[in-house]
Amino acid sequence: MTRGRSPGNQAAPEQAQPARAVGRPRTIEAAHASLAQLLTLIRSGRATTRLELEHEAELGRAVVADRLAILESLGLVEEGDLGQPGRGRAPRHLQFRGNAGALLVGALDRSSIAVGVADLTGRLLVEHHEAADLGVGPAAILDRLTTLLLWLMEDHGGKPAIWGIGLALPGPVGTGGGEAGPQLALETLEEWARLDLVSEMVLRFGAPAWVQSRTQMMTMGELRSGTGAPDMLFVNLGHAITAGVVSAGRLHRGAQGVAGMIGHAPTGEDGAVTCRCGSRGCLEAMAGGEAIARSGRAAAQDGRSRHLADALARNGEVTAADVGHGAQLGDTFCAELMVRCGRLVGESLAPLVNLLNPALVVLGGDVNASGDILLAAIREAIYRQSHPLVTRDLRIVRSQMGGSSSLVGAAQVAADELFATEMLQGWITLGTPRRLPDLLDLANVARSRSRADAPARPPAPR
Known part of the structure; x- marks a missing residue:
């Protein structure tokens, strides 16, 4: 999208451009x-x-x-x-007329798929969640995503045309330069990083598509749920630790669209595990969901936690949820581990609280469901290391939306983008965004690319 230039100093008379005729617009x-x-x-x-x-x-x-x-x-x-x-x-x-069309929304996590249908106001009408493994590759996941979305549309009546799609992804989604679309950065999932997901969704559904990180979509969901605040910090505590920043009611995405990667902030503690970014001692490597599970598994194996030893024997693995459950039941090791992780998270958030002065900090994600011990430790560290002025009216709460927040946020993002002034002026006389020339061109390019790649693709499983 081309934006107008800010007016600068007037050119000298001999350099001035010819005067533009002033009159009524076409x-x-x-x-x-x-x-x-x-x-x-x-x-x-x-x-x-x-x-x-x-x-x-x-x-x-x-x-x-x-x-x-x-x-x-x-x-x-x-x-x-x-x-x-x-x-x-x-x-x-x-x-x-919010029911003039429908918005399809989806949220992918490393172990789950969530889908939903919303009206044109961004109001989520129906949703569905199921387990999945992104490691099986984009083709299988996208086929399942498509099947679920079409099923939801049919189950919901199937009458409104699909006007837009919002999709949340588990990793950061950078904005592409030049003609490139969003760039998916799912680290270890290289197949996903090479995928032009926007074009793929346009080809499958014939409607505009918008893709953002799951954390940013969850942030928008919290903001529009009625419990958010115009100045808010949302923290997604899961496999990774990321944040969404809302200032004056607007989501801050950053220069490349990946703002909020707080999981790579140094904690100042020595860590034997190297973070995905290549450094050691990062918050994510010390207090993320994978780090909690790793510490819990070690404690189960060497006998420091009876609760985790039982979980390992019963399930063959130890998860962050097992550690959180053990902390709630009074297991000493689990409680101490959750307090330590909460302290590290809170100490990393305190500089952001001092910098941004939010009215609200919302904690979400899988690790967040671990009980009050983690929440109390985060609160204590933030209040201890932040200036009294910025914490005087600060609220630090746990998200109540669960997995629905990313779908609600995806619906709001799709609705906002669809009815943004420039976008709206492009399709309003056509009656539907599905007839946008740029959209049709994108679908044709994606269709041609799909045909060119078809011989190299393995046959779809029956």
């Missing part, structure tokens, strides 16, 4: 802009009557009436309830 451009403006006002609830629309949009009555007729014919708005009567007749409110 009729088509003006129609696109006014249609998008009116739909945005109605969708946001800022203006819902004709009089309010005329005032907010600064458009004449005839223009507003014409544009509303077009929006109604496109199925994007409809008349709603009567408002309070004034001096004359009671005004009729207009409302956005």
Whole structure:
């Protein structure tokens, strides 16, 4: 997307460019802009009557009436309830038709798939979760994802057309440069890192697609759930440790789209395990889900924890959840390990709290479900190492959304992107984003690439 340049110093007279003619914008451009403006006002609830629309949009009555007729014919708005009567007749409110289309959302984790269907307001209507292993490769996972999404659509009625797709991935998703799309950085999952997932989803569903990291989607889910705050820090405690930063109600993604990789912050402690980034002593390598499981397994094997020894004998493995459960049951080793990990997480978050001054810190992820011992240790470390002014009204809470947060966030991201001003002006007169020329071109390129790669691909399992 091309953005306008900020005005600088005026050029010298002999270097000045020819003056641009000033006049009314072209009729088509003006129609696109006014249609998008009116739909945005109605969708946001800022203006819902004709009089309010005329005032907010600064458009004449005839223009507003014409544009509303077009929006109604496109199925994007409809008349709603009567408002309070004034001096004359009671005004009729207009409302956005959230059921004019559907948004498909999905969230991939290393051991699970979650899918859902949302309306065009971003409201999640139905969801489904199941176990999965990303290690089986993109082809099998995407086929299963497609099957689940189509099944949910059919089960939900299957009538609205698919207008957009939001997908959350377990690793950071960097923004591509030039013509490149999002770059998936799933570290050890090299097959996924080489995949053009946006083009693949467009080819499969014929609708625009947006991909972000699972943590960023979870952050948006928390923000829009009603329990979030305009200045908020979301921390995903799982296999990796990552964060989502919200400032003034907007998600901060960073220059390459991978802001929040706090798991690679040094803890100052010596660690024998090398982090995925190549360093030692990183927060993730010392207090992440894999690190907790590794320490728990060692304690089970050398007899330091009876609870974990029983879990190892029973299941053949020790997980971070086993350690958290042991801490809740009073196992000394498990409790001490969770306190230590909570302290390390809190000490790493304290500089961010001092820097960002959030009103709320939300802890989510699999490790977060380990009980109050971890939460208390994180709180104690943050309050101890942060300035009293920034912690005076700070709330540190556990997420209550669970696995739904990434789906709710994906739906909100897809809705926000779909109805962003530039995007909206591109498709509004077409009646649907599925007819966007750029989208059709992307699908054709993806289709050609798929055909070219087909001979090299192994046959799909029956």
